[in-house]
Amino acid sequence: MRIVIAEDDALLREGLALLLRAESLDVVATTEDAATFLAAVDKYEPDVAIVDVRMPPTHTDEGIVAAVEARRRRPGLAVLVLSAYVEQAFATDLLAQGGARLGYLLKERVGRVEEFLSALHRVACGGTAIDPDVVAQLLARTRPDTRLERLSPRERDVLALMAEGLGNTAIAQRLFVTDGAVHKHIRSIFAKLDLAPTDRTDRRVAAVLHYLDDTARRS
Amino acid sequence: MGAENTGPDTARRRDVSARVRAGLDALERLVGGLGTAVLALVALVLLLFTAAACLVGVGLPAVPYALRVLRLVADRERHRLSRPGAELPGGGPPPGSLRAAATDRGVRRELPWLVTHATLGLFLGLLGLVLPINVLRDGSFPLWWRLLPEGEATASIGFPVVRDTVGALGVSLLGVGWLVLVLFATPALARLQEVPGRRLLAPEPGGDLVLRVAELTATRAAALDAHVTELRRIERALHDGTQNRIVGVSVLLGAARRAVARDPAGADAILERAQSAAEEALAELRAVVRSILPPVLTDRSLPDALASLAATCPVPVRVDADVPGRCAASVEATAYFVVAEALTNIARHSGARRATVLVRRAGDRLLLTVTDDGHGGAGERLGSGLLGIRRRTEAHDGTLTLTSPPGGPTTVEVSLPCGS
Numbered sequence: 001m002r003i004v005i006a007e008d009d010a011l012l013r014e015g016l017a018l019l020l021r022a023e024s025l026d027v028v029a030t031t032e033d034a035a036t037f038l039a040a041v042d043k044y045e046p047d048v049a050i051v052d053v054r055m056p057p058t059h060t061d062e063g064i065v066a067a068v069e070a071r072r073r074r075p076g077l078a079v080l081v082l083s084a085y086v087e088q089a090f091a092t093d094l095l096a097q098g099g100a101r102l103g104y105l106l107k108e109r110v111g112r113v114e115e116f117l118s119a120l121h122r123v124a125c126g127g128t129a130i131d132p133d134v135v136a137q138l139l140a141r142t143r144p145d146t147r148l149e150r151l152s153p154r155e156r157d158v159l160a161l162m163a164e165g166l167g168n169t170a171i172a173q174r175l176f177v178t179d180g181a182v183h184k185h186i187r188s189i190f191a192k193l194d195l196a197p198t199d200r201t202d203r204r205v206a207a208v209l210h211y212l213d214d215t216a217r218r219s
Numbered sequence: 220m221g222a223e224n225t226g227p228d229t230a231r232r233r234d235v236s237a238r239v240r241a242g243l244d245a246l247e248r249l250v251g252g253l254g255t256a257v258l259a260l261v262a263l264v265l266l267l268f269t270a271a272a273c274l275v276g277v278g279l280p281a282v283p284y285a286l287r288v289l290r291l292v293a294d295r296e297r298h299r300l301s302r303p304g305a306e307l308p309g310g311g312p313p314p315g316s317l318r319a320a321a322t323d324r325g326v327r328r329e330l331p332w333l334v335t336h337a338t339l340g341l342f343l344g345l346l347g348l349v350l351p352i353n354v355l356r357d358g359s360f361p362l363w364w365r366l367l368p369e370g371e372a373t374a375s376i377g378f379p380v381v382r383d384t385v386g387a388l389g390v391s392l393l394g395v396g397w398l399v400l401v402l403f404a405t406p407a408l409a410r411l412q413e414v415p416g417r418r419l420l421a422p423e424p425g426g427d428l429v430l431r432v433a434e435l436t437a438t439r440a441a442a443l444d445a446h447v448t449e450l451r452r453i454e455r456a457l458h459d460g461t462q463n464r465i466v467g468v469s470v471l472l473g474a475a476r477r478a479v480a481r482d483p484a485g486a487d488a489i490l491e492r493a494q495s496a497a498e499e500a501l502a503e504l505r506a507v508v509r510s511i512l513p514p515v516l517t518d519r520s521l522p523d524a525l526a527s528l529a530a531t532c533p534v535p536v537r538v539d540a541d542v543p544g545r546c547a548a549s550v551e552a553t554a555y556f557v558v559a560e561a562l563t564n565i566a567r568h569s570g571a572r573r574a575t576v577l578v579r580r581a582g583d584r585l586l587l588t589v590t591d592d593g594h595g596g597a598g599e600r601l602g603s604g605l606l607g608i609r610r611r612t613e614a615h616d617g618t619l620t621l622t623s624p625p626g627g628p629t630t631v632e633v634s635l636p637c638g639s
Binding site: 009015084107112116 | 469
């Protein structure tokens with residue numbers, strides 16, 4: 001897995017590279033702004049890009065703009081967006097075209113190395129990684145009298161992990177239940193929320209997030 | 220009248236001379252008023268013409284010129300009526316169109332003045348001209364009446380026809396009467412002539428309050444702007460500095476934990492880096508806190524805070540701060556940041572070898588002067604820092620003056636109301 005990092009803070013950039021290289025991952029370039037990042041994407045043809053949202057010169061959303069451009073130049077490039085804060089509205093915009101090969105995480109998740117690495121792999125393999133904060137924001141914004149109320153507490157847990165982009169096995173591991181139990185919960189959730197069942201996790205994430213966003217907007 | 224230690228004669232003489240002076244002064248004012256009254260008459264005729272032309276549909280282009288003439292004449296009268304301590308400020312630029320003029324409060328007050336001054340004012344002014352002439356003419360009448368053709372020798376008022384010396388002396392008595400009138404009535408006439416101008420051309424009551432409100436609104440907006448800019452700066456400092464450092468610490472700790480089992484020596488090196496990152500985060504946090512409100516300013520005094528500021532400046536700075544008592548906290552903070560910004564600019568751009576900070580209190584104002592011996596040429600566009608400082612200063616009703624000729628020296632002078 002070839003990785004390019006775009007992060008303007010030197011300590012974080014080197015820390016990330018150090019951590020990934022220690023895991024025997026192939027960090028082919030570390031860049032500090034959008035222009036050098038795009039040049040590195042052209043030059044090294046990476047599989048994954050880890051991109052900070054705020055970069056020079058304006059420190060607003062250079063990272064997102066650069067990531068979109070990088071994906072246009074190199075379709076199939078997996079992008080993991082790191083941000084100092086996460087905003088649910090931003091995530092739903094990001095996922096509007098589907099969540100395949102896309103991640104949106106708080107920067108400090110990197111410190112939880114196992115989870116970060118699994119998110120990285122998930123994105124690299126065509127999946128989605130959405131920060132738990134985004135999912136929590138969405139769930140907090142939905143009104144109590146929606147169909148979500150029909151979910152059991154355990155089903156809500158499964159829904160949240162599903163929204164983060166986790167696959168059945170990962171969800172089962174997190175919740176200490178069997179794959180079969182997770183499968184059953186998911187079927188029940190989709191039925192209760194009137195969603196078309198799908199086994200592709202990226203579509204599943206988009207569907208769930210879209211559903212949550214819709215409910216939140218209506219309330 | 221100051222007659223306590225002088226005789227009653229002296230007092231009377233003074234009384235008379237004061238009366239004469241007042242009369243002459245009043246005559247002068249009346250004749251001066253005659254000048255503006257003639258102008259007013261011309262302007263009135265011009266306005267009437269323009270109005271008539273507007274009625275037949277061709278006068279509109281002339282409206283701005285007519286309005287300008289009106290404002291010009293009114294300003295002339297304002298200037299005439301201004302006395303030291305009681306100035307009538309000019310009306311400012313005239314409205315440029317009929318619609319603007321219709322709502323312009325100045326124009327709506329100048330028009331009735333124009334009509335009154337062009338008529339009553341003109342009449343009174345002519346009186347002021349004619350009365351002294353009559354004094355001379357009738358007073359000296361016995362000396363030259365015989366030169367007049369038979370039957371045409373009359374007093375200035377046209378009658379009676381004088382035929383002998385007694386009659387001529389009677390006319391000269393009339394001259395004395397004119398003189399008495401000049402001495403006693405003209406001051407009242409002059410005042411009467413000035414009344415419309417003083418009433419209608421003075422700023423409206425509360426008018427300067429309106430200006431003040433406009434000024435306050437502007438500086439308040441600037442203050443809020445400066446406030447938002449300041450918040451953005453703090454957010455940026457916390458976000459890109461401190462927060463990133465702490466995330467870095469977290470990332471390094473994560474990496475170290477993964478390395479502990481595999482490579483203990485490597486893990487230790489990573490932990491070392493994590494610790495220094497944590498220390499950096501603390502240092503940055505301290506800097507941010509200091510940039511919000513320096514603790515030394517709240518705990519000690521402005522001179523102490525300025526001294527510690529000077530100590531951190533790479534250019535040697537002499538601080539001479541003699542400020543008895545304390546000013547309002549926000550004023551002291553502004554003074555502090557003015558000096559901080561000035562010293563930052565000196566260190567970055569001026570090439571100066573030394574700088575001086577002078578702080579004095581004059582009455583209820585705090586005066587700051589920061590001077591350096593650098594190459595000058597500093598402008599507010601070079602760095603937005605100075606602009607922020609200016610906004611902050613003006614929000615406190617203070618003033619900031621930057622003098623920086625090419626070749627130096629550069630001086631920043633700030634005056635702030637103490638607010639305490």
